Structure formats: structure tokens, C-alpha cells
Amino acid sequence: MGIVYKPIDPEKEGIEDLEILSEKLLSKPSPGSAGKTGTWRLYKPRILVDKCIKCGICWLYCPEDTIAWPYRGLPSINYDYCKGCGICANVCPVNAIEMILEGE
Secondary structure: OOOOOOOOOHHHHHHHHHHHHHHHHOOOOOOOOOOOOOOOOOEEEEEOOOOOOOOOHHHHHOOOOOEEOOOOOOOEEOOOOOOOOOHHHHHOOOOOEEEEEOOO
């Protein structure tokens, strides 16, 4: 029989470990824990993809968990539940999120 060498990808395993760790350690509300937004929102965030550095800070600070951020991917916003609070725009280190009027 003998020993079978199976190469591993440390980056892939590290990403998987990070995802598992973040699921267990981070306390996040369920998406839209306060319900759907409706028609009362005045401003909504828009991500400027050319400026985004994919740091995930907007995802981390969103109180409604409406920002989806695949690791190393671009974040996206679920406008059905986004309340337009602007926290994501305020914490973005490169100003890649701007608040625009709801009708735009």
C-alpha cells in the first residue's frame, strides 16, 4: 500500500477556514430582520465598482445584513431590505459607496 501524497491548496483551505470561522464567531442579524423596506426609503447606497477594494467592511457593518460579500468578490446590496441608513457609505475606507436618491 504505502503513503499516498495528496497535494493541498493552502489558500483554498485558508479561505474555507475563514468562512467557517466567520460563520461561528460573527453575530449577524438575519437578512432584513426589521422587514422589507417598502416605499419610505429616501436614499439608497450604490457601490462604485471601479473604486471598491473588496475589503468587506461594508458587509461587516451593515445592521440589516443586506450586503452580500463573496470573499474576494464584489459586494452587492439587497434593496428589498436595505433601509438606506448610510452606515456602509460612512465606513467605506475608499468612498466606494455613495448614497443616491431613491428614484435614481
